[in-house]
Amino acid sequence: xxxxxxxxxxxxxxxxxxxxxxxxxxxxxxxxxxxxxxxxxxxxxxxxxxxxxxxxxxxxxxxxxxxxxxxxxxxxxxxxxxxxxxxxxxxxxxxxxxxxxxxxxxxxxxxxxxxxxxxxxxxxxxxxxxxxxxxxxxxxxxxxxxxxxxxxxxxxxxxxxxxxxxxxxxxxxxxxxxxxxxxxxxxxxxxxxxxxxxxxxxxxxxxxxxxxxxxxxx
Amino acid sequence: xxxxxxxxxxxxxxxxxxxxxxxxxxxxxxxxxxxxxxxxxxxxxxxxxxxxxxxxxxxxxxxxxxxxxxxxxxxxxxxxxxxxxxxxxxxxxxxxxxxxxxxxxxxxxxxxxxxxxxxxxxxxxxxxxxxxxxxxxxxxxxxxxxxxxxxxxxxxxxxxxxxxxxxxxxxxxxxxxxxxxxxxxxxxxxxxxxxxxxxxxxxxxxxxxxxxxxxxxxxxxxxxxxxxxxxxxxxxxxxxxxxxxxxxxxxxxxxxxxxxxxxxxxxxxxxxxxxxxxxxxxxxxxxxxxxxxxxxxxxxxxxxxxxxxxxxxxxxxxxxx
Amino acid sequence: xxxxxxxxxxxxxxxxxxxxxxxxxxxxxxxxxxxxxxxxxxxxxxxxxxxxxxxxxxxxxxxxxxxxxxxxxxxxxxxxxxxxxxxxxxxxxxxxxxxxxxxxxxxxxxxxxxxxxxxxxxxxxxxxxxxxxxxxxxxxxxxxxxxxxxxxxxxxxxxxxxxxxxxxxxxxxxxxxxxxxxxxxxxxxxxxxxxxxxxxxxxxxxxxxxxxxxxxxxxxxx
Numbered sequence: 201x202x203x204x205x206x207x208x209x210x211x212x213x214x215x216x217x218x219x220x221x222x223x224x225x226x227x228x229x230x231x232x233x234x235x236x237x238x239x240x241x242x243x244x245x246x247x248x249x250x251x252x253x254x255x256x257x258x259x260x261x262x263x264x265x266x267x268x269x270x271x272x273x274x275x276x277x278x279x280x281x282x283x284x285x286x287x288x289x290x291x292x293x294x295x296x297x298x299x300x301x302x303x304x305x306x307x308x309x310x311x312x313x314x315x316x317x318x319x320x321x322x323x324x325x326x327x328x329x330x331x332x333x334x335x336x337x338x339x340x341x342x343x344x345x346x347x348x349x350x351x352x353x354x355x356x357x358x359x360x361x362x363x364x365x366x367x368x369x370x371x372x373x374x375x376x377x378x379x380x381x382x383x384x385x386x387x388x389x390x391x392x393x394x395x396x397x398x399x400x401x402x403x404x405x406x407x408x409x410x411x412x413x414x415x416x417x418x
Numbered sequence: 419x420x421x422x423x424x425x426x427x428x429x430x431x432x433x434x435x436x437x438x439x440x441x442x443x444x445x446x447x448x449x450x451x452x453x454x455x456x457x458x459x460x461x462x463x464x465x466x467x468x469x470x471x472x473x474x475x476x477x478x479x480x481x482x483x484x485x486x487x488x489x490x491x492x493x494x495x496x497x498x499x500x501x502x503x504x505x506x507x508x509x510x511x512x513x514x515x516x517x518x519x520x521x522x523x524x525x526x527x528x529x530x531x532x533x534x535x536x537x538x539x540x541x542x543x544x545x546x547x548x549x550x551x552x553x554x555x556x557x558x559x560x561x562x563x564x565x566x567x568x569x570x571x572x573x574x575x576x577x578x579x580x581x582x583x584x585x586x587x588x589x590x591x592x593x594x595x596x597x598x599x600x601x602x603x604x605x606x607x608x609x610x611x612x613x614x615x616x617x618x619x620x621x622x623x624x625x626x627x628x629x630x631x632x633x634x635x636x637x638x639x640x641x642x643x644x645x646x647x648x649x650x651x652x653x654x655x656x657x658x659x660x661x662x663x664x665x666x667x668x669x670x671x672x673x674x675x676x677x678x679x680x681x682x683x684x685x686x687x688x689x690x691x692x693x694x695x696x697x698x699x700x701x702x703x704x705x706x707x708x709x710x711x712x713x714x715x716x717x718x719x720x721x722x723x724x725x726x727x728x729x730x731x732x733x734x735x736x737x738x739x
Numbered sequence: 740x741x742x743x744x745x746x747x748x749x750x751x752x753x754x755x756x757x758x759x760x761x762x763x764x765x766x767x768x769x770x771x772x773x774x775x776x777x778x779x780x781x782x783x784x785x786x787x788x789x790x791x792x793x794x795x796x797x798x799x800x801x802x803x804x805x806x807x808x809x810x811x812x813x814x815x816x817x818x819x820x821x822x823x824x825x826x827x828x829x830x831x832x833x834x835x836x837x838x839x840x841x842x843x844x845x846x847x848x849x850x851x852x853x854x855x856x857x858x859x860x861x862x863x864x865x866x867x868x869x870x871x872x873x874x875x876x877x878x879x880x881x882x883x884x885x886x887x888x889x890x891x892x893x894x895x896x897x898x899x900x901x902x903x904x905x906x907x908x909x910x911x912x913x914x915x916x917x918x919x920x921x922x923x924x925x926x927x928x929x930x931x932x933x934x935x936x937x938x939x940x941x942x943x944x945x946x947x948x949x950x951x952x953x954x955x956x957x958x959x960x961x
Binding site: 258259261262263264265266267268270271274275278352356357359360362363370373374377383384387388390391394395398399402 | 744801802804805806807808809810811813814817818821822895899900902903906913926927930931933934935937938941942945
Binding site: 505506508509512513528529532533566569570574588589590591595598599602603604 | 816817818820821825827828905906907908914917918920921922924925926927
């Protein structure tokens with residue numbers, strides 16, 4: 201009657217992993233786009249707009265991701281848009297990512313030496329060209345370790361989609377653990393899957409950070 | 419062009435874009451909409467076999483899934499399942515995330531204020547399940563143990579109402595976590611449905627899990643939100659008695675013998691809200707503050723007639739509701 | 740016809756919600772205390788001479804930092820009892836928070852310790868300070884000052900993370916919110932309001948930490 205943890209169960213976890221990866225990719229892509237907008241607004245020079253984006257970032261950094269998901273999940277439904285769980289959850293993560301990435305890139309944009317911007321202005325470059333050709337390429341380089349760090353947070357964060365019922369890796373683990381009654385093994389495997397996903401990124405990020413630190417010492 | 423030449427313009431443009439993205443068109447989900455879409459979105463449980471669960475191949479299965487598919491077939495549309503955590507079921511419905519719930523839902527007074535019910539399609543017995551060595555013979559006994567329940571389930575309501583004050587009740591997100599908590603020994607008893615003992619014993623037969631006491635007979639129904647225009651009328655229409663009975667009967671006949679034996683038998687014309695005496699000779703727990711008939715019947719339930727019991731009664735069951 | 744928002748259910752539940760805030764802060768405080776203990780012990784072990792001890796600490800940090808908190812707390816709550824380690828939800832929550840925060844604390848504290856140059860300690864001795872004074876004024880205070888922003892940030896993170904402890908039925912703000920939700924089915928109203936309670940908590944904490952920082956660490960470095 202009780203299935204043991206075998207290939208089908210492992211396959212089920214892999215499918216959960218697939219959703220975790222997909223959710224992460226969608227949220228990260230959306231978060232990058234919206235985050236760039238947030239970062240640009242945050243540094244646009246207009247006091248009012250800067251304040252609004254600052255509050256926006258503050259709200260997302262000052263509240264639990266779980267609650268943000270709840271609010272987006274139920275709030276979106278209230279607007280009358282019928283979205284399936286994946287889209288709703290993906291929007292929740294995207295909004296969260298936009299705030300965090302926006303703040304990371306805000307810091308990076310401001311870390312680009314002011315002289316660069318001034319030189320570009322002296323050359324008569326417009327805002328768009330100044331940003332695209334001078335500031336952003338440098339800012340991206342500076343922000344890369346932090347961005348990767350956030351990507352790891354995002355992967356881990358997608359496990360919270362389990363609590364609103366979306367079947368990704370953590371939820372799949374719960375279901376399998378309940379079918380096989382081997383929580384030690386199942387949660388161990390689930391943990392290992394997350395680790396395999398996150399650890400190379402973490403490693404890459406810290407290596408990048410060390411390299412940047414070295415470069416700035418010179 | 420991604421970047422406006424004027425950064426202030428860019429700022430205002432992006433904010434406007436965000437505003438447009440947020441303001442969605444409000445839309446009422448009626449039966450017509452469902453038919454127009456060609457899909458009925460069914461809220462269901464993902465981890466509560468054999469009611470509603472996702473099998474190892476990722477397919478939604480279970481009695482509730484069969485009901486959902488039969489219902490969709492009846493409407494001539496496709497069924498799309500949204501697995502929900504226990505506590506998210508009614509909110510998912512009231513906020514319009516799903517069109518209907520087939521998700522192990524009993525009728526309770528608090529719920530009756532928020533949603534509308536179909537006719538019941540199957541009976542489910544809410545019991546207190548514990549290992550053999552943990553007898554529960556009275557309400558006072560409940561106070562001696564730590565009891566686990568899925569948050570905001572019927573079990574939660576019944577255990578909370580029946581247990582003496584000060585009983586330690588731990589609430590988990592779903593049935594899976596609740597069962598896991600009993601197996602791990604984090605709780606000594608759980609508020610259970612008809613299938614818990616079978617699932618628990620499959621894991622640890624040596625502990626001899628059994629339903630120690632019966633709390634409530636829950637007649638499971640499909641749920642839909644009352645305030646969406648058109649649904650009330652449609653509701654009466656789509657949950658026509660013959661339809662529900664036909665579907666439930668067919669589904670129950672297809673169930674395997676072992677699982678069917680665990681289901682309580684539905685007695686004719688019994689009040690569905692009274693505590694249950696069971697054929698297994700268990701002690702009966704008087705439900706402390708049990709749901710009041712009048713309040714339930716004052717609710718928006720279109721169906722007060724319990725004469726629909728015939729179909730389910732044919733099922734060879736061991737306890738009666 | 741749409742959904743009408745009704746925040747009165749939240750208003751009626753304000754006392755319960757405030758107690759939930761107390762529960763959340765309690766968990767976070769206890770978790771952070773444990774995290775600090777793990778952090779300090781971890782830093783000592785991380786730089787010990789025994790290779791196996793270093794490996795354990797590195798492994799611990801990497802595993803904790805690269806797996807989700809939800810999986811960690813599930814493991815502690817549901818799996819560990821099978822090998823005879825049974826903890827109640829509150830203890831589980833505190834340990835999970837402590838272990839999670841501890842892994843980050845190790846890295847933070849280590850960074851702080853490394854920021855103290857050996858030359859400064861030697862200079863301290865050269866000035867005739869005795870061992871306790873050197874530790875207090877030359878090692879501890881500058882190191883604390885260096886790690887203070889990261890540690891307080893970690894504390895706020897931990898406060899927010901504690902919301903996940905509701906999954907093992909620990910008593911804190913989110914579980915209180917879920918109780919109210921399950922009584923009223925007003926998810927959006929409840930969660931929206933509770934989100935702002937969390938915001939208030941984290942902003943108050945930030946303010947408090949800024950005041951402390953101003954009081955103790957506002958002296959010129961060079």
